[in-house]
Amino acid sequence: xxxxxxxxxxxxDFWQVAQKRHVIFFYTGxxxxxxxxxxxxxxxxxxxxxxxxxxxxxxxFSAFVEMSQNIMHYSSEALTPPVERDQQMRRGSFCxxxxxxxxxxxxxxxxxxxxxESIRERLEPLRTMTVDEIKSAYxxxxxxxxxxxxxxxxxxxxxxxxxxxxxxxxxxxxxPNDPDTTIFCIKAII
Amino acid sequence: xxxxxxxxxxxxxxVDFRFAEHMLSLKGESYPENAAAFYGPVIERLRAYLAACSxxxxxxxxxxxxxxxxxxxxxxxLFEALNDAASSNSVVLNWYRDEExxxxxxxxxxxxxxxxALEFNDRPI
Numbered sequence: 001x002x003x004x005x006x007x008x009x010x011x012x013d014f015w016q017v018a019q020k021r022h023v024i025f026f027y028t029g030x031x032x033x034x035x036x037x038x039x040x041x042x043x044x045x046x047x048x049x050x051x052x053x054x055x056x057x058x059x060x061f062s063a064f065v066e067m068s069q070n071i072m073h074y075s076s077e078a079l080t081p082p083v084e085r086d087q088q089m090r091r092g093s094f095c096x097x098x099x100x101x102x103x104x105x106x107x108x109x110x111x112x113x114x115x116x117e118s119i120r121e122r123l124e125p126l127r128t129m130t131v132d133e134i135k136s137a138y139x140x141x142x143x144x145x146x147x148x149x150x151x152x153x154x155x156x157x158x159x160x161x162x163x164x165x166x167x168x169x170x171x172x173x174x175x176p177n178d179p180d181t182t183i184f185c186i187k188a189i190i
Numbered sequence: 191x192x193x194x195x196x197x198x199x200x201x202x203x204x205v206d207f208r209f210a211e212h213m214l215s216l217k218g219e220s221y222p223e224n225a226a227a228f229y230g231p232v233i234e235r236l237r238a239y240l241a242a243c244s245x246x247x248x249x250x251x252x253x254x255x256x257x258x259x260x261x262x263x264x265x266x267x268l269f270e271a272l273n274d275a276a277s278s279n280s281v282v283l284n285w286y287r288d289e290e291x292x293x294x295x296x297x298x299x300x301x302x303x304x305x306x307a308l309e310f311n312d313r314p315i
Contacts, residue, residue: 033201033222033223036201036221037200037201040200040201041200054288054290055290055291055292058256058291058293061256062256062258062293065221065256065258066258066259069221069223069258069260072223086223086224086227087223088223135296139300142262142263142266142300143266143304155259155260155262155263156259156260158259159258159259162293
C-alpha cells in the first residue's frame with residue numbers, strides 16, 4: 001500500500017515545480033508531425049481554459065508550430081535517418097507558461113556545434129529590430145527563394161519574432177561530454 | 191480537366207479544385223511537415239489548368255484559419271501563378287478570414303499589393 005503515496009510523491013515534486021513556474025504545457029521527447037498535431041489540440045484546449053484572448057491564442061499557437069517544426073527539422077538527435085526528408089522524428093523539449101501578464105514559450109534541442117554561428121547570425125539581428133522592421137524583413141523573405149539549408153522557408157524565426165511582444169531570447173549551452181553537440185534554447189514572450 | 195480533390199487532415203487543408211467549373215477552393219489549416227511536398231503537386235496541377243484557360247472567369251475561395259511559415263511561402267507561389275493567368279482571364283480571389291485575425295488580414299493585403307491583376311475581396315467573418 002505504501003507504494004501508491006511514494007509514486008504520487010514523485011509526481012508531486014514535479015507538479016510543484018511546474019505549478020510554481022506557471023507551466024501550462026510541457027513536453028520532452030521526439031517530435032514528429034503526429035506529435036505536433038496532437039500537441040496542437042491540447043494546447044488549444046489549455047489556452048481556452050487559461051483564458052487567453054483570441055489574438056493571443058493565435059500568436060501562441062503560431063509560435064508553437066514554428067518552434068516544434070524547428071525541432072522536427074533541425075534537432076541533431078534524430079530517430080529517422082538523415083537522408084529521409086519526411087516523417088522526421090527528432091528530439092527536443094517544449095514548454096508554455098505564463099508569467100505576469102504574458103505567456104512565454106521555450107524550446108530546446110541539440111544542434112551541431114558547427115551550426116551554432118549560422119543560427120546566431122540569423123537570430124541576433126532580430127533582437128534589435130522594431131516591429132515594423134521585423135514585418136518588412138518578413139515581407140522581403142517571403143519573396144526570396146528559400147535558403148539552401150532551410151526546409152521551411154527561412155521564415156520560421158521571423159514568424160516567432162513577429163508573434164512575440166519582446167525580443168526573442170536565445171542561448172547556446174555546451175552539451176555534456178560531447179563537444180560536437182550544443183543545446184540551442186529559444187524563448188518567445190507573447 | 192479532371193478535378194483535384196485532397197481531403198483535409200489535421201495539419202493540411204482541403205483542396206477542392208473543380209477545373210471544369212473554374213471554381214478553386216482551399217479550406218482549413220495548413221502546417222504540414224513539408225509544405226513544398228504538399229503544395230508542389232497542387233501548384234503543378236494548377237499551372238497546367240491555367241495554361242489551358244483563356245478569357246474565363248476563375249473564382250478562388252480561400253478560407254484558411256491558420257498557415258505556418260513554410261505554407262505561407264508556397265501559398266505566395268500559388269497566388270503568383272493565378273496572378274500571371276489573370277492577364278488573359280478574370281480571377282476573383284475571395285479571402286475569407288476571422289475578423290480578429292490581423293496576420294491573415296495582413297497577408298491578404300500583401301497579396302492585393304503584389305498581385306494587382308487579381309480581383310481581391312476581403313471577406314472578414
